[in-house]
Amino acid sequence: MEFILEQNEIREDYKVKPKASPVIIIWRKKPTKGLLTLFVFAIVVPVLVYFFIFDKGTFPVEDANTCSVDKKYRITCGITDINATYDYCTNIKCCFDNATRLCYHYLPSKYFYYNKGGNSQTYDRSLEKSPFGQDLTKEISLTINEIDENNVQIILHDTAVTVDSNQVLDKNYKVNVSNNPLFVEISRNTSGDILLTTADGPLIVSGNFREWSFQLTDQYLFGLGQVLIDLDENSTLTKVIYANNNDHNTLPLFMAHKNGQYHGLVVRHSGLLEITILPSKLVSLKSLEREKIVLELSVGPTPHDVITQQRKGKWGTIDMKTLGVHICREGTVTTLKDILSDYSQEKSIDFPYESDCFHDNLVTALRKEKSEQNIENVLEKIKSLTDSGHSFMLSVPPHIVFGSALYDNGTQLGIFYKSGNKTYKGQYLKNTVVFPFFKHTSIDSFVQLLVEELKGYFKDTFPRDFILNNNWPKDDSFVFENYENFRFFSKEIIDAMSYTLPWDVSSENQSQILDHNDYGALQTQKFLGVLTESSVMTAAHNFETTQPLIIQNVAISWVNFKKSITQILYNSIAGSPMTSVPVCGSTSDFDASAHEALCTRWYLMGATAPIFRISSDLPRRDPTSLGPGAFGQAARRAIEVRYSLLYYYNTVLNQDKEPLMRPMFYDFPTDNDTFPLVDQYMVGRHLLVAHPTLPDRTQITIYLPKAVKVWYEFWGGEAFGAWSNKTWVTLTLVDTDLVAFVKEGGIIPWVTDNQGTKLVQLKVALKCDSDNNCDAEGSMMVGLESLWRPW
Numbered sequence: 048m049e050f051i052l053e054q055n056e057i058r059e060d061y062k063v064k065p066k067a068s069p070v071i072i073i074w075r076k077k078p079t080k081g082l083l084t085l086f087v088f089a090i091v092v093p094v095l096v097y098f099f100i101f102d103k104g105t106f107p108v109e110d111a112n113t114c115s116v117d118k119k120y121r122i123t124c125g126i127t128d129i130n131a132t133y134d135y136c137t138n139i140k141c142c143f144d145n146a147t148r149l150c151y152h153y154l155p156s157k158y159f160y161y162n163k164g165g166n167s168q169t170y171d172r173s174l175e176k177s178p179f180g181q182d183l184t185k186e187i188s189l190t191i192n193e194i195d196e197n198n199v200q201i202i203l204h205d206t207a208v209t210v211d212s213n214q215v216l217d218k219n220y221k222v223n224v225s226n227n228p229l230f231v232e233i234s235r236n237t238s239g240d241i242l243l244t245t246a247d248g249p250l251i252v253s254g255n256f257r258e259w260s261f262q263l264t265d266q267y268l269f270g271l272g273q274v275l276i277d278l279d280e281n282s283t284l285t286k287v288i289y290a291n292n293n294d295h296n297t298l299p300l301f302m303a304h305k306n307g308q309y310h311g312l313v314v315r316h317s318g319l320l321e322i323t324i325l326p327s328k329l330v331s332l333k334s335l336e337r338e339k340i341v342l343e344l345s346v347g348p349t350p351h352d353v354i355t356q357q358r359k360g361k362w363g364t365i366d367m368k369t370l371g372v373h374i375c376r377e378g379t380v381t382t383l384k385d386i387l388s389d390y391s392q393e394k395s396i397d398f399p400y401e402s403d404c405f406h407d408n409l410v411t412a413l414r415k416e417k418s419e420q421n422i423e424n425v426l427e428k429i430k431s432l433t434d435s436g437h438s439f440m441l442s443v444p445p446h447i448v449f450g451s452a453l454y455d456n457g458t459q460l461g462i463f464y465k466s467g468n469k470t471y472k473g474q475y476l477k478n479t480v481v482f483p484f485f486k487h488t489s490i491d492s493f494v495q496l497l498v499e500e501l502k503g504y505f506k507d508t509f510p511r512d513f514i515l516n517n518n519w520p521k522d523d524s525f526v527f528e529n530y531e532n533f534r535f536f537s538k539e540i541i542d543a544m545s546y547t548l549p550w551d552v553s554s555e556n557q558s559q560i561l562d563h564n565d566y567g568a569l570q571t572q573k574f575l576g577v578l579t580e581s582s583v584m585t586a587a588h589n590f591e592t593t594q595p596l597i598i599q600n601v602a603i604s605w606v607n608f609k610k611s612i613t614q615i616l617y618n619s620i621a622g623s624p625m626t627s628v629p630v631c632g633s634t635s636d637f638d639a640s641a642h643e644a645l646c647t648r649w650y651l652m653g654a655t656a657p658i659f660r661i662s663s664d665l666p667r668r669d670p671t672s673l674g675p676g677a678f679g680q681a682a683r684r685a686i687e688v689r690y691s692l693l694y695y696y697n698t699v700l701n702q703d704k705e706p707l708m709r710p711m712f713y714d715f716p717t718d719n720d721t722f723p724l725v726d727q728y729m730v731g732r733h734l735l736v737a738h739p740t741l742p743d744r745t746q747i748t749i750y751l752p753k754a755v756k757v758w759y760e761f762w763g764g765e766a767f768g769a770w771s772n773k774t775w776v777t778l779t780l781v782d783t784d785l786v787a788f789v790k791e792g793g794i795i796p797w798v799t800d801n802q803g804t805k806l807v808q809l810k811v812a813l814k815c816d817s818d819n820n821c822d823a824e825g826s827m828m829v830g831l832e833s834l835w836r837p838w
C-alpha cells in the first residue's frame with residue numbers, strides 16, 4: 048500500500064482507500080522493496096499419447112494415384128451442383144463417389160505442377176484442362192520467402208510477377224520443396240513436426256482462379272471466424288471470405304495445435320476466397336486472385352507467440368477513451384429534419400459515455416440538405432455534446448450521393464467504379480450512390496476533397512474520431528444471381544456476393560471482385576493518409592489494418608449473442624483485439640419486454656468486451672431508452688462494472704500488449720478441456736468470465752482450468768478450483784450478475800468514482816503455498832505510466 052500512497056501524493060486525482068472485507072482480501076503486508084516475486088505459474092504438460100500419425104500414410108497408396116482416399120480427406124473435383132456420374136468424374140480425371148454422387152481428387156491428385164529439372168524456377172502443368180474445362184495456366188512460379196526466424200511465406204504466383212524472396216540462416220522451421228510433383232512441406236526445426244504441407248490436394252491454376260490445399264494439423268484447428276473448428280467425421284465447413292452485410296470481418300486465418308505446440312497461418316489475398324475444411328482438418332482453397340496467393344506461416348509455439356508473429360509486433364496504443372462507452376444511432380432516415388427530431392427525442396443521457404456519433408447517416412443527410420437552419424441546429428447540438436466533455440465521432444460511409452458536389456469532383460477524376468463505360472450507380476439508404484475506387488491513381492486528391500467537404504460542414508466541431516461504416520461496401524441494389532459463371536465455387540457465394548458491389552464493376556480495367564476484400568482497409572488507409580492525427584474504427588479491414596473493428600447488422604437473439612462472443616474471441620486470436628459488436632444488436636427487431644434477459648446479459652458481456660458500443664436502429668437500447676425500471680438499472684450497472692475495470696483493461700492492452708477478451712486456450716494452451724469453450728473466456732490473465740448462451744437458464748456450468756489450484760468467485764470471494772476437486776462448477780444464475788472468477792495470485796484494480804475522486808480498490812486473490820506464504824501480482828497502468836508494478 049505504501050507504494051500506492053506515495054504515488055497518490057503525486058497524482059492528486061487518485062485517492063487510494065483500501066477496504067478490507069471478507070470478500071476482498073487486501074494485501075496488507077509490506078513487500079520487500081521491489082522484490083516481491085513475480086509468480087509465473089507452471090503448467091504441467093501431460094504426456095500426450097492420443098495424437099495420430101500425420102496424414103501421409105494414413106490411407107493406403109497402392110498406386111501412384113489412388114481412389115481409395117480416406118473419406119475425411121476427399122477434396123471434391125469439378126462442379127458440385129449436379130449428380131455426378133462415373134463417366135463425368137473419369138472424364139475430368141477424378142474419382143467417383145457413388146454414395147454422395149460427387150467426384151473427388153485422386154491421391155495424389157492428377158492436377159499438379161512440376162519442375163522438369165535444370166535451373167528453371169517455373170513449374171509446368173500436368174494436364175491441359177482444369178476439371179471445369181478451362182485451359183490450365185501453362186507455367187507458374189512458387190517462391191519461398193523467409194521473413195524472419197519465425198515467419199515464412201509460400202507464394203504461388205504468375206511467372207511474370209516478381210515477389211520478395213528472402214532467406215534466413217537461423218530459423219525455427221525447415222522448408223522442403225518437392226519439385227515433382229510440386230509441393231511444400233514446412234516442419235518445426237526442433238521437434239520435426241510437420242507444420243504445413245500442400246501435398247494432399249490438387250494445384251489448379253487457370254486465369255485468376257486457383258485451387259490449392261494445405262494441412263496444418265490433424266489434431267486441433269482454430270480460426271476462420273470460430274474458436275475451435277469442431278467437425279465430426281461426416282461434416283465439412285465451407286466459408287466464403289467476401290466482405291458483405293452478414294460478415295465483413297472474418298479474415299482467413301488459422302491457429303493449429305499439434306503435439307502441445309501452436310502455429311498459425313494467414314492466407315493473404317484480396318479477392319474472392321472459398322475455404323472448405325474437411326473432417327481431417329485438411330483445408331482446401333478456391334480463390335480468385337490477381338497475381339498470387341500467399342500462405343504465411345508463423346511457428347509459435349504459444350498462441351501468444353503466433354499472434355505476435357502474425358502481427359509483426361504491430362500493436363496500436365489504445366487510449367482510455369476508446370475503452371469507454373460509445374453511442375450511435377442507426378436507421379433508414381436520411382434527412383436532417385428526421386435525424387434532428389430523432390436526436391431531440393433522446394431524453395438527456397444519464398449514464399457515463401465517451402463518444403456520440405449523433406446519427407450514422409449524418410454525412411449522407413448533409414450531402415443532400417440545403418436548409419441552412421437545419422445545419423445550424425445540428426452543429427449547435429454537436430457543440431453542446433462536445434462542450435459537456437464528450438467527443439463527437441463521425442460516421443463516414445464510402446458512398447457518395449449521386450449528383451452531389453463530390454460526385455462531380457470524383458467524376459472529373461474518374462474515381463468511381465464503372466459498369467461498362469458508365470459510372471456504376473448503386474443504392475444506399477434509398478439514395479442513388481457511387482463508389483470510389485480506393486486504389487485509383489487520383490484517390491489522394493479525391494480524399495483531400497472529401498475531407499475539405501466534411502470540414503466545410505462541421506467547421507469548429509470537426510471531429511477527431513471517425514467510424515468508417517458500411518465499407519465492405521454495402522450496396523442495397525445488387526443481388527447476385529448469375530451463378531452460372533461461378534460454378535467452380537459452391538452456392539455459398541450467392542449470399543456472400545449479394546448486397547455489396549456487383550462483382551464485375553471495374554475501375555482502371557480491373558474487376559472489383561479481385562480487390563473486394565481490401566475495400567475497407569484501403570479506405571481506412573487513404574482516410575488516415577489525409578487526417579493523420581485522427582482515430583478510426585472500421586467495419587471492413589484486412590491484415591494491414593490495426594484499427595478497432597465494428598461489426599454491423601446484428602439482430603438480437605441468443606444465437607447471435609453466442610456468435611458475437613465467438614467473433615470477438617476469434618478476432619482476438621486473429622490479431623484484431625479491438626472488436627465491437629453492438630450491445631443488444633443493431634437491427635430494428637427489438638422488443639424491450641421480450642429481450643430483457645438477453646439484453647441484460649449482452650450488456651454484461653459488453654462490460655468485458657474490448658469496445659463497448661451501443662448503436663442500433665429504433666427502438667434504441669441505451670440505458671436511458673430502456674427506462675428507469677429494473678432493465679435500465681441493470682444496463683447502467685453493467686456500464687458501471689465496465690468503468691470500474693477500465694484500468695485493468697488498459698493495463699492488459701497497453702502494458703501486457705495482449706488481447707483483452709480471449710479464448711480460454713490462449714491462457715491454458717495445453718489443457719484441451721478449454722479448447723471448445725466459447726461461453727466462457729479470459730479477460731486478461733487474471734479474470735475468467737462466463738455467460739449463459741441459451742434462454743431461461745437458472746444455472747451455469749463453468750470450467751475452471753485445473754492448472755490453477757484456486758479460483759475465487761469475483762463478488763463473493765468463494766474459492767473453487769482443483770484444490771477442492773471443483774474444476775467444473777455449477778452456479779445459480781442471477782440475471783443481472785456478471786459471472787466471474789479471479790485466478791489465484793492475481794490482483795485486479797477496481798476503480799470507482801466518488802464525486803470526482805477515483806478510489807482504487809484492489810481485489811487480491813492470494814496464492815499461498817503449504818507454509819502459508821502468500822503472494823499475488825498485478826499492475827495498473829494509468830495513462831501510459833504504470834502506477835504500481837510489480838506489486
Ligand SMILES: *[C@@H]1O[C@H](CO)[C@@H](O)[C@H](O)[C@H]1NC(C)=O
Pocket residue numbers: 128129130
Ligand atoms: C440428384 O438426384 C436426386 C435423387 O435422384 C434428385 O432428387 C436431385 O434433384 C438431383 N440433383 C440434381 C442437381 O440433379
Ligand SMILES: *[C@@H]1O[C@H](CO)[C@@H](O)[C@H](O)[C@H]1NC(C)=O
Pocket residue numbers: 133145
Ligand atoms: C451405385 O449405387 C447404387 C445404389 O445406391 C447401386 O445400384 C449401383 O450399382 C452403384 N454403382 C456403382 C458403380 O457402384
Ligand SMILES: *[C@@H]1O[C@H](CO)[C@@H](O)[C@H](O)[C@H]1NC(C)=O
Pocket residue numbers: 196217218219220236237
Ligand atoms: C533450430 O533453429 C535454431 C535457430 O533458430 C538453431 O539454433 C537450432 O540449432 C535449430 N535446431 C535444430 C534441431 O536444427
Ligand SMILES: *[C@@H]1O[C@H](CO)[C@@H](O)[C@H](O)[C@H]1NC(C)=O
Pocket residue numbers: 223224225232
Ligand atoms: C523433402 O521431401 C521429400 C519428399 O517427401 C523427402 O523425400 C525428402 O527426404 C525431404 N527432405 C528433407 C530434407 O526433409
Ligand SMILES: *[C@@H]1O[C@H](CO)[C@@H](O)[C@H](O)[C@H]1NC(C)=O
Pocket residue numbers: 279280281
Ligand atoms: C457418419 O456417416 C456414417 C455412414 O453414414 C455413419 O455410420 C456414422 O455414424 C456417421 N457419423 C457421425 C458422427 O454422424
Ligand SMILES: *[C@@H]1O[C@H](CO)[C@@H](O)[C@H](O)[C@H]1NC(C)=O
Pocket residue numbers: 452453455456459496
Ligand atoms: C468540385 O466540385 C465543385 C462543384 O461541382 C466545384 O465548384 C469545384 O471547383 C470542384 N473542385 C475541384 C478541385 O475540382
Ligand SMILES: *[C@@H]1O[C@H](CO)[C@@H](O)[C@H](O)[C@H]1NC(C)=O
Pocket residue numbers: 467468
Ligand atoms: C466503351 O466505349 C468504347 C468507345 O468509347 C466502345 O468502343 C466500347 O464498346 C464501349 N464499351 C462498352 C462495354 O460499352
Ligand SMILES: *[C@@H]1O[C@H](CO)[C@@H](O)[C@H](O)[C@H]1NC(C)=O
Pocket residue numbers: 555556
Ligand atoms: C482497358 O483495356 C482496354 C483493352 O483491354 C485498353 O484499350 C485500355 O487502354 C485499358 N484502359 C486502362 C485505363 O487501362
Ligand SMILES: *[C@@H]1O[C@H](CO)[C@@H](O)[C@H](O)[C@H]1NC(C)=O
Pocket residue numbers: 095096097719720722723
Ligand atoms: C483431451 O485429450 C484426451 C486424451 O488425452 C481425450 O480423451 C479428450 O477427449 C480430449 N478432450 C477434448 C475436449 O478434446
Ligand SMILES: *[C@@H]1O[C@H](CO)[C@@H](O)[C@H](O)[C@H]1NC(C)=O
Pocket residue numbers: 770771772
Ligand atoms: C479430490 O479427489 C481426490 C481423488 O478423488 C481425493 O483423494 C481428495 O480427497 C479430493 N479432495 C477434496 C478436497 O475433496
